[in-house]
Amino acid sequence: MNNEQVKTLKNNAFKIWAIIATSIGLIMLAVLLIKIGMDGLHRLSFDFFTALPSRRPEQAGILTALVGTLWVMVTTAVFAIPIGIGAGIYLEEYARKGWWSSFLEINISNLAGVPSIIYGLLGLEIFVRTLHLGQSILSGSLTLSLLILPIVIVSTREAIKTVPSTMREASYALGASKWQTIWMQMLPAASGGIMTGIILALSRAIGETAPLIVVGALMYVPFVPKSVFDSFTVLPIQIYNWVSRPQAGFIINAAAAIIVLMLITILMNGAAVILRNRWQNRVKW
Amino acid sequence: MNRKEQIIEALLFLCGAISVLTTLGIIAVLFFQTIEFFSEVSLKDFLTDTQWTPLFAIKHFGILPLVTGTLLITLIAIIIALPIGLSIAIYLSEYSSKGVRKIVKPLLEILATVPTVVYGYFALTVVTPFLQLIIPGLSGFNALSPGIVMGIMIVPFISSLSEDALYAVPSSLKEAAYALGSTRLQTSLKVAVPAASSGIMVSVILAVSRAIGETMIVAIAAGQQPRLTFDPRVPIETITTYIVQVSSGDVPNGSLEYRTIFAAGLTLFVITFILNNISFYIKKKYREQYE
Numbered sequence: 001m002n003n004e005q006v007k008t009l010k011n012n013a014f015k016i017w018a019i020i021a022t023s024i025g026l027i028m029l030a031v032l033l034i035k036i037g038m039d040g041l042h043r044l045s046f047d048f049f050t051a052l053p054s055r056r057p058e059q060a061g062i063l064t065a066l067v068g069t070l071w072v073m074v075t076t077a078v079f080a081i082p083i084g085i086g087a088g089i090y091l092e093e094y095a096r097k098g099w100w101s102s103f104l105e106i107n108i109s110n111l112a113g114v115p116s117i118i119y120g121l122l123g124l125e126i127f128v129r130t131l132h133l134g135q136s137i138l139s140g141s142l143t144l145s146l147l148i149l150p151i152v153i154v155s156t157r158e159a160i161k162t163v164p165s166t167m168r169e170a171s172y173a174l175g176a177s178k179w180q181t182i183w184m185q186m187l188p189a190a191s192g193g194i195m196t197g198i199i200l201a202l203s204r205a206i207g208e209t210a211p212l213i214v215v216g217a218l219m220y221v222p223f224v225p226k227s228v229f230d231s232f233t234v235l236p237i238q239i240y241n242w243v244s245r246p247q248a249g250f251i252i253n254a255a256a257a258i259i260v261l262m263l264i265t266i267l268m269n270g271a272a273v274i275l276r277n278r279w280q281n282r283v284k285w
Numbered sequence: 286m287n288r289k290e291q292i293i294e295a296l297l298f299l300c301g302a303i304s305v306l307t308t309l310g311i312i313a314v315l316f317f318q319t320i321e322f323f324s325e326v327s328l329k330d331f332l333t334d335t336q337w338t339p340l341f342a343i344k345h346f347g348i349l350p351l352v353t354g355t356l357l358i359t360l361i362a363i364i365i366a367l368p369i370g371l372s373i374a375i376y377l378s379e380y381s382s383k384g385v386r387k388i389v390k391p392l393l394e395i396l397a398t399v400p401t402v403v404y405g406y407f408a409l410t411v412v413t414p415f416l417q418l419i420i421p422g423l424s425g426f427n428a429l430s431p432g433i434v435m436g437i438m439i440v441p442f443i444s445s446l447s448e449d450a451l452y453a454v455p456s457s458l459k460e461a462a463y464a465l466g467s468t469r470l471q472t473s474l475k476v477a478v479p480a481a482s483s484g485i486m487v488s489v490i491l492a493v494s495r496a497i498g499e500t501m502i503v504a505i506a507a508g509q510q511p512r513l514t515f516d517p518r519v520p521i522e523t524i525t526t527y528i529v530q531v532s533s534g535d536v537p538n539g540s541l542e543y544r545t546i547f548a549a550g551l552t553l554f555v556i557t558f559i560l561n562n563i564s565f566y567i568k569k570k571y572r573e574q575y576e
Binding site for chain 1: 305
């Protein structure tokens with residue numbers, strides 16, 4: 001075999017390996033979805049959504065966890081969306097380029113890389129103990145808000161950046177103030193990108209388990225939370241609880257709850273992708 | 286500027302300042318509790334004792350078993366993710382058609398959006414039983430299975446970011462290599478990968494940092510038993526899973542056991558902080574400049 005043939009052979013060998021490598025990830029994803037479907041699909045019923053947790057796996061349901069997840073999501077959104085957008089606007093439109101703005105930028109990148117469980121420790125000490133909010137929905141949501149804040153800030157900035165400066169200048173030329181320009185021109189024009197970022201951030205928050213365990217979300221909650229000061233559990237923690245039990249019945253429950261969690265996550269991510277594509281296609285500057 | 290505009294600017298400034306307060310809060314909380322912890326446990330024991338048993342009658346406070354557990358899992362994850370992720374990146378940027386790239390990339394990114402508790406379930410109920418068929422003597426809880434699953438989870442971190450870096454290499458460089466008679470593989474490995482090496486390194490560091498901070502896969506599938514070993518077949522515990530283990534039990538506030546999670550948390554924070562800043566440094570210093 002001459003040199004030319006050897007290098008062609010190597011090239012083709014790599015191509016085959018690369019296709020295998022690409023398939024490994026996709027096959028794993030398929031196996032994961034199929035396995036969960038086979039384990040849990042038959043367990044999904046109306047009762048499963050409306051039953052309280054129970055010691056007997058066949059009677060247990062996800063009502064408290066589902067309601068807990070909804071509470072935590074809504075409250076997290078209430079905190080994270082205005083603060084995240086506000087910080088994004090500040091960095092993009094107000095902060096003068098200098099040490100302060102580059103410090104803020106480095107700080108936000110660093111926060112995005114902090115492991116989620118560390119946010120749990122922060123929430124435990126600040127919200128649960130120092131501010132005496134207890135092991136409540138409020139403590140959990142505040143913790144998750146801080147966790148997803150960097151995602152909202154970064155996507156707000158990216159979205160505002162894509163709005164051309166001619167928009168801004170036209171608005172100023174008509175006599176609008178800085179805030180009027182941002183509120184009435186920049187934000188509506190950037191709304192698609194900002195919304196996409198918010199949905200992705202919230203879908204990340206829905207799947208978070210570790211920080212909520214640390215701030216004291218409970219493994220077993222036999223009642224539906226009625227206010228933000230109640231103790232709570234969420235879907236991922238309910239799943240963790242069921243997976244940790246030895247009885248086979250609870251493993252099936254875990255699979256069924258995973259189907260619900262995955263459906264919510266996939267729907268949110270799908271919505272984000274559709275929104276992003278529509279926004280990118282419609283707006284041509 | 287009128288009054289209203291000033292108030293709005295002040296409010297927006299506060300929003301930005303919250304991110305700084307968060308960082309300060311994390312550092313203050315971790316340091317304060319850790320200092321209290323070290324008033325009862327010596328730093329020497331913490332760093333050199335080979336046992337970690339704060340919840341037992343005879344207490345040892347050596348962080349080493351948790352650190353080796355974390356490193357072992359991370360190592361397994363990277364051994365899986367690096368070759369697969371990098372091959373995918375090279376394939377998508379240098380071999381595949383635009384159409385394939387457009388479909389495969391978002392599909393792979395789904396892997397990164399799956400909640401980690403779901404991966405934990407997958408490791409425990411699929412990967413561990415499968416590995417037990419191949420490896421006799423593999424414990425029901427072990428480091429290998431969650432390590433492999435975590436490796437699959439971080440593949441898109443490496444493949445996506447590396448692919449972006451490879452894609453950004455100017456085609457003139459690659460075309461010069463082709464003109465000299467190189468195959469796609471030679472062009473990829475000897476021209477594109479070296480030119481994109483800083484971007485690839487950043488992607489690997491971020492993936493490592495993500496693996497170190499990952500909690501639920503390990504909490505579910507690795508057994509929560511601190512053990513100073515590099516044997517991937519036996520149960521171990523990582524820094525993150527210890528924090529979860531203590532948090533889900535009944536440890537009284539303000540006790541020494543309670544403070545151990547902050548000392549463990551600070552160790553974790555320092556490791557990931559260093560890694561993240563190395564990646565920023567590389568990104569800044571070697572920002573691809575070709576002209």
